[in-house]
Amino acid sequence: MKTALLQITSSDDPAENLATVSAMIREAVAQGAGFVLTPEVTNCVSASRTRQEEVLRMPKDDPFLAAMPALCQELGIWLLIGSLGVKTTDADGRFANRSFLFSPEGTQVAWYDKIHMFDVQVSETETYRESAGYRPGERAVVADAGFARIGLTVCYDVRFPKLHRTLAQAGAQVLTCPAAFSPVTGAAHWESLLRARAIETGCWVLAPAQTGTHAASRGRARSTHGHSLAIAPWGEVVLDMGTEPGIGMVDVDMSAVTSARGKVPSLDHDRPFALDI
Numbered sequence: 001m002k003t004a005l006l007q008i009t010s011s012d013d014p015a016e017n018l019a020t021v022s023a024m025i026r027e028a029v030a031q032g033a034g035f036v037l038t039p040e041v042t043n044c045v046s047a048s049r050t051r052q053e054e055v056l057r058m059p060k061d062d063p064f065l066a067a068m069p070a071l072c073q074e075l076g077i078w079l080l081i082g083s084l085g086v087k088t089t090d091a092d093g094r095f096a097n098r099s100f101l102f103s104p105e106g107t108q109v110a111w112y113d114k115i116h117m118f119d120v121q122v123s124e125t126e127t128y129r130e131s132a133g134y135r136p137g138e139r140a141v142v143a144d145a146g147f148a149r150i151g152l153t154v155c156y157d158v159r160f161p162k163l164h165r166t167l168a169q170a171g172a173q174v175l176t177c178p179a180a181f182s183p184v185t186g187a188a189h190w191e192s193l194l195r196a197r198a199i200e201t202g203c204w205v206l207a208p209a210q211t212g213t214h215a216a217s218r219g220r221a222r223s224t225h226g227h228s229l230a231i232a233p234w235g236e237v238v239l240d241m242g243t244e245p246g247i248g249m250v251d252v253d254m255s256a257v258t259s260a261r262g263k264v265p266s267l268d269h270d271r272p273f274a275l276d277i
Helices: 014-030 049-055 063-075 155-159 161-169 183-201 255-263
Strands: 002-007 035-037 078-086 096-102 108-113 119-121 127-129 141-144 149-152 174-176 204-207 211-213 223-225 229-231 237-240 246-251
Touching (some): 014 246, 108 149, 149 161, 183 223
Antiparallel strands (some): 141 149
């Protein structure tokens, strides 16, 4: 499957981001893509809870979600909107960080809420408390996309091998990891983590990323690492998009999954063990 990863610099204006991403999806299809993936929080990158309250919507009212089915149907593509920030009915008012998979018929095949929240202090000046604004998901998701079974994850999930092993053992052949990775942790760990998840599972790992400094109408501007990556099941980096926005193309060949798992069938080699402390 010819696949396109979109690397973007989303602002905190969802309408602006929708126009940008829609044009990039069309360009990716013009280049031959049958599967297109966008990064985490495609609709709005913002460090301001006030701004998020102003512009995020419930899924049924979200203009981004409303536009995607017709676009997929028109272009005949599979589309992963890496994630959108959406409002929920939770009593505490927290949002969901939700990934969406659409079919060429425009059907929403699957959705997944990011399970692991990025609550970290990476330096004296850089602290994140994702759980203050977003509530974690509680369900892992594997979806059938016809050409492959896809396990959905988002960003910080990449640090949790058990999730990815569970998805692979449930049949996933492709793992998606859309991200808005911190420049500090990205430089240190991004590629290593993604390669490890591919090697451990024998899956393709597709990781479209936000990049650069994100325009903010309210609050501080965020910066993200970029380097959207596609990792083959044997662990090779077959695409690294650097730090500029753009479209990256990769041929996702399912025979590589069969080959990698045939050489090292570790998914079938789990053994029970006791823990002595």
